[in-house]
Amino acid sequence: KLDFAGRIARALGSRLREEHVQAVDAVNLAVMPGEVLGLVGESGCGKSTLGRMLCGILPRSGGNIYYKGTDVDLLKGRDAKEYAVNVQMIFQDPFASLNPRMRVRKIIGEAPLFHGLTTAGELDDYLNEVMLRCGLDPSYKNRYPHQFSGGQRQRIGIARAMAVQPECLVCDESVAALDVSIQAQILNLFMDLRRELNLTCVFISHDLGVVEHISDRIAVMYLGRIVEVAPVDALFDAPFHPYTKALLNEVPRLDRRGVDFTPLAGEIPSPLDPPSGCHFHPRCPQVMDICRQERPEDVEIAPGRRACCHLATMK
Ligand code: SF4
Numbered sequence: 001k002l003d004f005a006g007r008i009a010r011a012l013g014s015r016l017r018e019e020h021v022q023a024v025d026a027v028n029l030a031v032m033p034g035e036v037l038g039l040v041g042e043s044g045c046g047k048s049t050l051g052r053m054l055c056g057i058l059p060r061s062g063g064n065i066y067y068k069g070t071d072v073d074l075l076k077g078r079d080a081k082e083y084a085v086n087v088q089m090i091f092q093d094p095f096a097s098l099n100p101r102m103r104v105r106k107i108i109g110e111a112p113l114f115h116g117l118t119t120a121g122e123l124d125d126y127l128n129e130v131m132l133r134c135g136l137d138p139s140y141k142n143r144y145p146h147q148f149s150g151g152q153r154q155r156i157g158i159a160r161a162m163a164v165q166p167e168c169l170v171c172d173e174s175v176a177a178l179d180v181s182i183q184a185q186i187l188n189l190f191m192d193l194r195r196e197l198n199l200t201c202v203f204i205s206h207d208l209g210v211v212e213h214i215s216d217r218i219a220v221m222y223l224g225r226i227v228e229v230a231p232v233d234a235l236f237d238a239p240f241h242p243y244t245k246a247l248l249n250e251v252p253r254l255d256r257r258g259v260d261f262t263p264l265a266g267e268i269p270s271p272l273d274p275p276s277g278c279h280f281h282p283r284c285p286q287v288m289d290i291c292r293q294e295r296p297e298d299v300e301i302a303p304g305r306r307a308c309c310h311l312a313t314m315k
């Protein structure tokens with residue numbers, strides 16, 4: 001194994017065959033071991049598609065995903081299984097992703113038994129540990145999902161993923177369906193898990209305010225492309241891309257008085273017929289002639305920071 005945890009890169013072009021939507025286009029992104037990468041953008045920008053491709057649960061029409069330095073398409077046997085187990089997805093709606101006719105014991109215990117991480121005789125102890133770690137009362141393991149609150153159900157979804165001892169979680173809007181106070185509790189759980197287990201995490205959200213507190217770096221996505229990647233503080237202190245600025249404008253922050261970016265105007269265009277040149281040009285307050293014709297390159301704007309905007313190459 002070259003790296004110690006997941007390295008995921010280059011998912012080029014997921015073309016959903018029937019609709020011919022290029023949901024993810026020319027994405028070049030690496031996730032480093034132990035880091036939390038926030039992936040943000042408006043709904044429909046392709047972030048869920050990218051997340052599902054990273055977990056290997058959505059096929060790609062092109063491009064490559066590397067796990068610990070190896071193209072996942074070339075993984076076989078044990079290595080393929082290791083990737084499937086080590087990169088786990090956590091969904092937005094825990095209720096929809098939990099089988100209503102299964103007891104929690106089975107929901108959480110099925111996969112670790114299947115993968116030989118525990119035995120039938122030791123399952124109870126195994127479940128106790130996983131449930132406690134995820135903030136669930138182990139004495140509830142014979143209950144059904146509907147007997148839990150929304151926040152508890154999301155903990156069950158997290159426990160199900162954690163039960164196979166993954167290295168990397170891909171969390172897709174994992175707190176979006178929850179009340180704000182419950183959101184904070186679940187975010188704290190992710191931070192605890194990450195600290196205790198050195199988990200790598202890709203945290204997908206439409207809300208920059210949600211990813212701010214748990215991310216080391218943030219990737220901003222617009223219509224299938226990553227338009228800016230930066231360490232979280234740099235992104236909030238000095239956003240580069242006009243789209244990032246517009247998103248930041250929507251995050252209420254006491255310490256950003258005086259900084260006022262133009263709010264985001266208009267709807268996200270249809271990915272069926274994306275705008276020419278820079279996809280963001282019809283909504284961009286800094287649009288120039290070149291933006292309508294030429295697609296901006298992804299360039300390094302500072303060490304560890306990249307952006308995809310003609311303004312980056314104009315100076
Ligand atoms: Fe705006 Fe042009 Fe930059 Fe696109 S390339 S974000 S339209 S300035």
Ligand code: MG
Pocket residue numbers: 043044047048173
């Ligand atoms: Mg989504």
